[in-house]
Amino acid sequence: MDSPLLIAAGASFIAGLLGYIIAKLWIKPIVGYNITKRKLGHELARYLERMNAATGPDAPGNPNSDHALLRTARQHAADLVSLFNAELPYWYRLLLESRKESPIEASGLLTNLSKIRNREQVKNRIERARKIMGLKSADQVRIGYRTTGRCQGLCLAGHSLTDEIHARFRITSGRRSSRNRLNQLTTLPLSMEKKIPETNQSTHLDRGNDCLHTFLMADDTIRGAVLDGSRMINQMRWNHELGILETLVLGHAYLGACLMGASLKGKDRLGLQVDCSGPVKGLVVEANAAGEVRGFLKNVPIPVEKPLADFNLSPFFGAGFISVTRILADAKRPFTGRVMMAHGSLAKDLAHYYLTSEQIPTSFSLSVKFDSQGNVAAAGGMFLQAMPDAEAAVVRRIEAQVVSLPSIAALLDEGTAPEELVRSYLGDYAPRFIDRRNVGFICHCNRDQIRNVLTLLPIDELKDIQEKGPFPVEIRCHHCNTRYSFDREHINLILAARFSEN
Numbered sequence: 001m002d003s004p005l006l007i008a009a010g011a012s013f014i015a016g017l018l019g020y021i022i023a024k025l026w027i028k029p030i031v032g033y034n035i036t037k038r039k040l041g042h043e044l045a046r047y048l049e050r051m052n053a054a055t056g057p058d059a060p061g062n063p064n065s066d067h068a069l070l071r072t073a074r075q076h077a078a079d080l081v082s083l084f085n086a087e088l089p090y091w092y093r094l095l096l097e098s099r100k101e102s103p104i105e106a107s108g109l110l111t112n113l114s115k116i117r118n119r120e121q122v123k124n125r126i127e128r129a130r131k132i133m134g135l136k137s138a139d140q141v142r143i144g145y146r147t148t149g150r151c152q153g154l155c156l157a158g159h160s161l162t163d164e165i166h167a168r169f170r171i172t173s174g175r176r177s178s179r180n181r182l183n184q185l186t187t188l189p190l191s192m193e194k195k196i197p198e199t200n201q202s203t204h205l206d207r208g209n210d211c212l213h214t215f216l217m218a219d220d221t222i223r224g225a226v227l228d229g230s231r232m233i234n235q236m237r238w239n240h241e242l243g244i245l246e247t248l249v250l251g252h253a254y255l256g257a258c259l260m261g262a263s264l265k266g267k268d269r270l271g272l273q274v275d276c277s278g279p280v281k282g283l284v285v286e287a288n289a290a291g292e293v294r295g296f297l298k299n300v301p302i303p304v305e306k307p308l309a310d311f312n313l314s315p316f317f318g319a320g321f322i323s324v325t326r327i328l329a330d331a332k333r334p335f336t337g338r339v340m341m342a343h344g345s346l347a348k349d350l351a352h353y354y355l356t357s358e359q360i361p362t363s364f365s366l367s368v369k370f371d372s373q374g375n376v377a378a379a380g381g382m383f384l385q386a387m388p389d390a391e392a393a394v395v396r397r398i399e400a401q402v403v404s405l406p407s408i409a410a411l412l413d414e415g416t417a418p419e420e421l422v423r424s425y426l427g428d429y430a431p432r433f434i435d436r437r438n439v440g441f442i443c444h445c446n447r448d449q450i451r452n453v454l455t456l457l458p459i460d461e462l463k464d465i466q467e468k469g470p471f472p473v474e475i476r477c478h479h480c481n482t483r484y485s486f487d488r489e490h491i492n493l494i495l496a497a498r499f500s501e502n
Helices: 003-053 068-086 090-098 103-110 119-132 200-204 230-240 244-263 346-357 392-403 408-413 418-429 447-455 459-468 488-501
Strands: 158-161 164-167 210-217 222-228 269-276 282-288 292-297 320-327 335-340 362-370 376-386 432-443 473-476 483-486
Touching (some): 003 068, 003 119, 068 103, 068 335, 103 119, 210 230, 210 418, 222 244, 222 392, 222 418, 230 244, 230 292, 230 432, 244 269, 244 292, 244 346, 244 432, 362 392, 376 392, 376 408, 392 418, 408 418, 447 473, 447 488, 459 488, 483 488
Antiparallel strands (some): 158 164, 210 222, 210 432, 269 282, 269 320, 473 483
């Protein structure tokens, strides 16, 4: 074959490959984003048009109305958030941010819209969402397409007890999540337990180390775990300097991650992450097979506009996504499942995650009890999961019993042991305990690691710190809030080491 022909063939192959990469990684997600955005605009315009034309008790803006259009619009908003976070190229996200376009904020405005009784408030929120997304105003949109029916997801029944939220079993299988992503979880470095000081909180920690107990019941067709995490939640609260609301939100995440980690073995690890549009903004919690848990809230303190009437956390989460990452020692890559938050409650949304992403009926009970001074008196949780051969009738009976359970934290505060709790309320199903492990708030950060982070800073920044300070330079670990201070002498040594390397 002639040399010019080979060159032409090679050039054609390279051009085709580049075209495929650009189409796959740039054009396809950008076009998909804009198509979904236009669909959202059309659905919102149709909803506003119907609202303006209709009157009576079943009109849009009334809580008794049929909100199929609004549900479809919320689904489009959720799809936009998923595309924005996971598929759009970085440069295009920066372009959207420069235009002040925020799918997450727009999705938050559309959450719980059907519960608002005032039609003007509904219109204002829709118009704000349209403006944030750069959509045309209602009178500029021509309605010219027809939407098809779609499954809106599974509704998990729930039960709330002041500080305890139960997510109940559902027998119906869900669809597999279409947006599972593979992410690398932050690794856990060497050991350092965060100690709680001798304060009035220590009076609530006399029951010994926290323990996670795993068990099987109903002829080994239901697996479960029960947890006393009182010491862990107190340590978490003290280290992160949290108030009552922040302790409740992050405490539920710690308890949930602990319970989910009951099946981990060896060097397996698990990560729980929430990204949301509400005041919480999000959280990150990590747990491993050794029972070590750490994590943080993204927004502390959580802003509160008025005194709390109850422990309903849904308004503080808003719209968002919950992600669970498992890093198994024998797996080549980590696995991440991601679903949209359906309830604004970690217990219910973790059950929703298992049912939607893994098709496993699951129940979570997460409970934190505060005393009259606002201290954490007790904290605990329970996790139940149906095995493939579990009978539907048995699952339904257990579902009813889970709903009627008293507050787990209240029982622990009264001195009830976790094993006794399971035997007392689920004894009809012959629970058989198979494992027990200590759990605790443990972060593996240390001074050497933080110093290494400083060492990796650009030399210009290090020189600026050396000249301007202020000293001591203080760096905090995100996961445990431990402070590490470095004076001028330390910075001089770091700079000297950098110059010697160069």
